[in-house]
Amino acid sequence: MTTPTARVLAHLDDIRPWLEGLYRHLHAHPELSMAEHATAQRVVDEVRSLTGGEELEVLTGIGGPSVCAVVRNGEGPTVLLRADTDGLPVEEATGLDYASQVRATTTTGESVPVMHACGHDTHVATLLATLRLLLLERAAWSGTLVLVFQPAEEQFNGAESMVADGLTERLPRPDVALGQHVLTGAAGSVMVSPGPIMASCDDFRIVLHGMGAHGSSPHRGIDPVVMAASLVMRLQTVVSRQVSPQATAVVTVGRIQAGTKTNIIPDHAVLEGTVRTYDDEVAARCLQIIERTVRAEAEAWGAPEPQFETFDHLPVTDNTPEATARVRAALAVELGEDQVRDFEPEMGSEDFSELPNAWGAPYCYWGFGAFDAELWARSEAAGTEGQDFPSNHSPRFAPVLQPTLDTGVRAMVAAAMAWVGQG
Missing domain, CATH: 3.30.70.360 (Alpha-Beta Plaits)
Incomplete structure (x- = not known):
């Protein structure tokens, strides 16, 4: 029997060329925090191309160059899905044929190189792909999706600015908020744990x-x-x-x-x-x-x-236990139990939780791996991952295209369907 999640993801093969092309474009055109205007416009254009502009509500400019999309598809839970959009003042040294050549002027007048050194380009691309797949199979789910493309995570004030600009009055209250981040790890795997995971x-x-x-x-x-x-x-x-x-x-x-x-x-x-x-x-x-x-x-x-x-x-990113248990179970079904690992708490910080915290809503935030799984396994066995692979914010941070993007899409679809899926 085909599950609702499988019905949605059955179209992934069809949209993969578009997904990879979108990712390459975003990677080559990063923007600094609170300057993500072209990125926001690309998101708006993609959303409207999927729906003709008639089937969902699109809101822009909440607290900065943000984009929010609300999809109402019958009775059911309201699920918020978030992606951050900003790049970093880092000069890219990946050697990719779609590497960023962008330079930008900061608010202090300094000219700096710009790179998606933290992988936010994967977040935008996979969330747009998630929306595209869910719209192709509306009969497989019921409820309301709230997609938030948030600026300025790297500047620490993107979510805060959106909340201060009336986010909670302008969007439906979510029953759960979901977010993910590409991290150093084996591509095809995900990392998720309840409780405090980021400082x-x-x-x-x-x-x-x-x-x-x-x-x-x-x-x-x-x-x-x-x-x-x-x-x-x-x-x-x-x-x-x-x-x-x-x-x-x-x-x-x-x-x-x-x-x-x-x-x-x-x-x-x-x-x-x-x-x-x-x-x-x-x-x-x-x-x-x-x-x-x-x-x-x-x-x-x-x-x-x-x-x-x-x-x-x-604030601390403190995953709600009940929501996280549901997400972990959905990820294990979709990706396989052997691909679901614990999220080892780290001292990095994230502003994702400020969005659900504004409503007092439960949330789950997880990671997905960026690097060749076979090479990662060898380094993991030797204990040399830290030397063999660049970390987020490195000028050499370059996720392998696949299965990184597919995994991000499959994870977000599976997690969302754990609330809105029919059957």
């Missing part, structure tokens, strides 16, 4: 004020560069000596900016960093310790009062 994020900015002087006369000033170097080393003890060993936390200073010339001691230094945890109390404690340490460092140098602020908060 919260709290970014911070520190301004240390010193007193400028000539580089040959450091005693006449207060050197914020040396102060910053000392502070960075002190912050390495926040987790190692001031947070319980049973807690999971990371404190990283990722940016230091100071000075204009070799022989000038500047009058200030700026440091920016991030705190990642799975526990709001641990995050709050880390930030409290960091601020205290910053003020103590400045006082030890006899420096003016420093500035400390936080920005870009992201």
Whole structure:
């Protein structure tokens, strides 16, 4: 007996050339966060070409260059499906014949290369393919689909901006939200687990004020560069000596900016960093310790009062157990139990959960593998995956075309059909 999911996916062979061509186009034309205008227009054009513009509602511009599509197909659950759309300021080094040659100007006026180094092009392509397949077999499912093509995940404010711009009033409330991300792993496999799988994020900015002087006369000033170097080393003890060993936390200073010339001691230094945890109390404690340490460092140098602020908060991605169990079962049926692996919790952060959290809806977020399965198995056996394969955000990140794209489509279709499938 043919299942409803199988009926929907029976058309995958037919649309594969379109899917692969769409992916290549998206990969070659990435856009920076909150500048995904051409990507959004391509999504709108694809959606309207599938429906003639009459069978579903298309909303654009919620909180930025976003696209939302609402498909109502009878009685049944409402399921939100999400893809993020932005690229990164990375110069591509994959050697692909469809590699990005794009450069763009940032909001600060800097010209930078742009690449889909995190695989968001696969997310857009596979979600559009999911919509196309579901529209071809409307008799196989019943309910409402809400597709969200969200900007600025890499900038941490895409989902937040959509929520602030009235997302929950303009879209139907979902009974469940589903999302996926291409990751380092064997193509054809998926990774899914209940509970916390990705950390919260709290970014911070520190301004240390010193007193400028000539580089040959450091005693006449207060050197914020040396102060910053000392502070960075002190912050390495926040987790190692001031947070319980049973807690999971990371404190990283990722940016230091100071000075204009070799022989000038500047009058200030700026440091920016991030705190990642799975526990709001641990995050709050880390930030409290960091601020205290910053003020103590400045006082030890006899420096003016420093500035400390936080920005870009992201919540823990905490998969709802019941929804995740249903998704995992559907993925196992579609892909095979041997292709469904546990999602090992990581300290990276994601803003997907801000969408279902705005409604208080359950959700499940999973990963799918990007690299040749045979080569991955060899590296996994040798324990050399980290050296053999580039990670997300690498200039060499290049998912194999297949079965990566097919797997992303099959996974999203199967997961959605676990709620709206007939029979």
